[in-house]
Every structure is written in C-alpha cells, then in structure tokens.
Amino acid sequence: MNTPLLQLENIRLELENFSLLDVSLDLLPGEVHVIMGENRSGKSLLMQVISGIVPPDSGKISLNGLEIKSKAHKASYGDILYIRQDADIMPNLTIAENMFFNNLPYKNNLMKQIDYDRLNYTCQLLINELKLPFSIHDKVSSLGLAQRQFIEFCRAYISNARVIILDEPFASLTIYERQLLHSVVRKIQAKGTGIFYITHRLEDVFLLGNRISIIRRGRVLATKAVADCTEEEIIKLMSGQYLKDRYPKIDKQIGKIILSIKNLCFEDKLENISFDLHKGEILGITGLAGSGRSLLTSCLFGATRNVKGTFQINGVPVKIHDPYTAIANGIALIPENRITDSIFGYMNIQDNVSVSALKRFANSLMINSSIMMDAVRNYIDKLNISLHQENSILNYSGGDQQKAVFAKWMLSRAKIFILDEPTRGLDIASKIDIYNYINDLIKKDVGILFISSDIEEILGICDRVAVLSDRTFVCDVPTKNITAEKILELATKEA
C-alpha cells in the first residue's frame, strides 16, 4: 500500500510565460489526492505532464516504480486517464458507445465487429449500478453538461486505468448530482485506482480527499493529509478562496419591458414558461442540471426547432426561428460550453471578437478593416484581455476566451444578453471582470438573462431570480425576498 503508484520527482518545465519548478508529488493506490490552487497556478499544466500530453524538460515520472520515458509515454496512456473540465463527448454516438469507447465489446475480434447487444446490456447494468439519471436510449446531443460529465465518469469507472485525473469535475453541478458523482469517485477509489482530483471546492476536499497538495505559481507549496488540516489552513495556503458573496452589484433603475415570453413550451421538456425582462435588469435563472436551463437558452435563441409560445421584443411580437433572426433582433447567447459552442478555435482572438459585428464595419461590400481592428483593439484593451503572441484563441486561458466572447457580443451591440453559466470554471479575476462587464451592460439598458447553478452568484448579482423545476418556473421573485435555502428547496421539489 505504501509504494506510490505514481511518483514525480523534480519535474521542471519552462514555457514562455510560465514554468513548473521542481515539482515532486506522489500518488498512492486507492488514494484521492486533491490538487488545489488558483487558476494559472499550473494545476492543469502539471496534469498534462503527468498524462503525457506535454513532456517535461527534466525530472522523473515513474509508474509503479518504473520510470516512464517521455518518448515511450504513449504506451502508458491506458494507465493514466485524464478527464478534463469540458466533457469530451461524441454527440453523434449513443450513450453506450460513448461510455465504452475505449473498450468496445467485439463479436469478432479480427473483424472488429461491435457486439451491440452486449454493449447495450453492459451499459444498462452500469446505469443501474450507479443509479444514473438518464436512460440508455437518450440521445447524447440532448444531454446537459452535467449528464455528459456522468458519462465521462463512467468511462473512468470502467477503464483499467490505474491513475485517473479529474480536472474540476464538479464545477457546474448541483449538490445532488455531486453526491451521485462522489459515490462514483468512491467506487473508483475502491478498485485501488489512484485519483488526482483538481477542485476549487473546499467541501469536496473534506468529503473525498485523502491528501491535499497546494500549488501556486508552478510550485507545490505543501502536501498534507486532509485529516491533519483545517479549512482555515487550506484557505490560508491558497490565499483564501471561496469566502462569502462579494459581488459588485450596482443600483439601476429598470426600464421598459424589453423581452416578454408567454407560455413557452418545448416537446415534453419545457412547459408554460412566461416571464418579462426589463431594460437594465438581470433576471437570474437557476435549477438543477438537466432541469432544462440550457435548453431554455437555445429555445430563446432560436437554436431549437418547434418551440411554441409568443415572444415580444420591445412590445412587438416576433418569431424567432433560427439564431440568425435572434441576432438580428438583438439577442446574444453566451453558451455554457465555450469550446464547442462559442469560440472559433481556428481563428485568432481579434477575429473571434469581430465576427458578429462585421456588418457594423461594412461599407457596401467591403469591410473597413482598419477601423474594425481599431475598435477590436479598444475592446480587448478595455475588457482587460491579456493579448499575447498566439495565433489561435485556443492558446488563451479560459477566462480570456470567455472575455473575448463577451467582447464579440458587446461589439455587435446586442440588446438582450442570454448568459448560460458565464463564469463556470473561471478564475476569480476573470469572474470579477465579467460581473463588471455585466454592470456596464445594464447601465446602458441591456436586459440580461443570467443562468447559473451557483446560487450565491445568482443572489449576489441578479435583480430577480426564477427557479426552473419540473419543466417550468416555480418562482420568479426579487432576489432580496428569497434565500439560498429556499431556492434549493424549490429546485429540488420536483415530483
């Protein structure tokens, strides 16, 4: 039990603007080793080194006492499984195919003919065993982010990997989903698999962790047994995160109704949703994952077909059939899943910012690119996006990517912003920036729908809050008249 499963010795990696310095860590079999640190502290980079995505400059990684040479690292892929923040799911495959992607059962090993009966059967067994909240027949494309994360977890559960890395797996989940996932983590642990667990949540540390390492600026500050440390100690080491709500809220007189929705229905998933959004108002919408939060945003943005109900913008009835009409009507959507739904990975940050506002800079058929780039630079500067010499937006931090998405819609002068989990998984500095962008928007009479599973955040910045449960809004009240406990209670009241 005491020989480490995985051992890192003096890992060094120097990148242009960041480096890992003499990192030494180990992982015991059947252990949950929590890694905590601020964003940009090097947690994810370290995990990339462990999983062999990025080779270190120097240092030694050994698995079961055998050193892994970086060239031969590929061979150990099966032993180390890295599950990242943004679930890697193939939307056109079934749930079963996604779960068992790495070990599909074959009828005939030579011909690689997949045994679908066995696949579906084992998948169903797994769903029953883990009591997962979906059925084998659901389409992957209809699953919310939380459910996608369940699939990723199942992959980890059924894999033969000896080391599993979970990178902020619970960032967007509600208490109940988290409990379910906690039980999956414990089952994985019981198999003797070692788990590196990156999180921002202190409660998870005490619930699941055996040991904790705190990382700051590419160095391991301390590794301790969780049982030996107190919450205050950890907070102190990390320079304190996740204290109480401190959201920069401003007072703003709300204006006329900008968006009015009556009796919105969609299939059997959403029913009779009605609400009014005023100019300069932030309406918070919360609910459990799978309650249809994200579905509602795509209905409002015209990204789903066959939505029933009446829409009025500024008192004028409109039909929103597709995102194009939504944009033309001044609606902007910042979706939950940034990587797949809101940024253009092959373009640079400037092009990502200008892409929705090209019309503003068009002069007959030509785009006046010098003025456009001037405007884009101004936005990048004012929104505090740290520009560096990288071509693709994918090389920027999550915070800067999300800021660029905000810049895009601000530049296009949208009048209604639908924000789906806009601060999920971001570092505190970026969150604060985004709250201040929202202040800038409401000062100038934009209406904002703010969807979030972080109740503290909803209470901190929204004027009103609506709770989505059992397919519809179960309340719609000013935030000052409701407590976090009440919201949770309403959200979970579902029949």
Add this chain to the structure above:
Amino acid sequence: MFAIERIRIIKNHLMKENKVSVARLSELLNVTEVTIRRDLEKLEQKGFLQRTHGGAILIDHYEEEPAEELFDRYTTQRQEIADTAFHLVSDNDMIMITEGMTNVYIAKKLATKRNLTVLTNDLRVALEFSDSPNNNVILLGGDLHEHAVYGQLAINNMQFFSFKHLFLEVDAVNKHSGMMVSSISKASLIQKAVQAAEIISVVCLAECIGSNSLFRIGSIDIADKFLTNSSLDNTYKDYLFDMNIQVYTSVDVYEQ
C-alpha cells in the same frame, strides 16, 4: 464607424470651426444624419456644445476647465469611476465625500441626483453641488490646505455626523501596508470618517494600486466596496474578493 472615434472627430472639427452642421458631418463621416444627431446629443449632455437647428455650436466656457484638468492624464478613468459611483448612491442618501480629484468627478455626477445630503471637506466637491438646489451640502470647517479643510477642528466637527455611504479617495493601496494617503492630517480625518460610515467605498485609480505613500489609514479590509478601473491587476482582484470586498472595475465599453 466606431462611435468613440466619431465623437473625437466631431470634437476636433468643432474646436476648429466653432460650429458644425449635421449634413456636413454626415457627409464627412459617411454615416446617417440620425447617428450624427445622436452623437451631438451625447456631446451636449457633456456640456461640450449646444445643439441648434441643423447643427451645433461650441460652448465657449468648455475650455475654461479647472487648470489641473488640462494636465490630468486620468480624466477618462476618473469619469468611469464616477459613473460607477453614480449607480451606488440612491436619491435621499446621506453621504460623505473626502478630498480627491476622482471624488470631484464623483460629485459632478452625483449633483444630478435628488435630495442627497453631502458632507465633504473638499471645497471643489462642495462647489460641484452649488448648481443643484435639490441636494444639501455640508462643508466641514477647519484649516484650509489647498482645496480642503483638515486639522483638529475638522476632526472635532466629524463627531456630529453619521452617514450611510463614505466615498474615500486614497492615494495608494498595496497588500503590504493597506491604504495610504500623502499627509498625516488627511489620514487622521479619514480615520474619523470611517467610524461614522455605514458603507465604505474606497476610490482609487488602478494606476495607484500597488504603489506606496507615506501615511497609513488602515488595512484594506475596512472597505466594503472598491472603485477602480479595468486595468486593475488580476492579483488584486483575487485579493480583494477574498476579503469580501466588492470590486468595481468601472468597465465602459458597450456602445448603446
């Protein structure tokens, strides 16, 4: 074309010609007359020009701004902060505004509110309210230092007051020493004011954060709100958030 750019061009044009016509500007800038009218309206609100039939004329006294404003590199930043402050105060509030250039901008903005009671030790702040009979201004007494009063008399005066919101402009802030100002009399008056306030908003240009000054007021955690600019260093955002302080970076980029 970009609104900020356009407004700059209109301003320059107006400075040169003293008057402009909507038609001429629309032709010059290749945008519709409606857009130009909107821009002129904005400039009129700022007191830069007066609109006339079909155009606008420059308001003469615009150039007679206080001398220091001409040399002030941070006009925009101060205006952004003032904009945020405007949204933190409601009509009928009782507030105190301490001495400081950014606070003068805040006063200018707040003068459009109704029925405020404003306590201040800065003559410039008091003057900003002189044209707004809707608000009450109380000026502290004491030894005059440049534009503001300080000293034992001012501190003694403070004991008569209790107010909701204090706008406290500081000269420097850093993690090590907390909040600092440049004179001891200023520091001691502020320490007294802090005790009388319910909500404390610290006003500080982003450029002054991380810098040093001689006299310490106290640690940052006495602040409830922190009003600064978008160029605030990321480490300070984390730092302040962790101390339960609301951080306002006064972003002003969206074009209505």
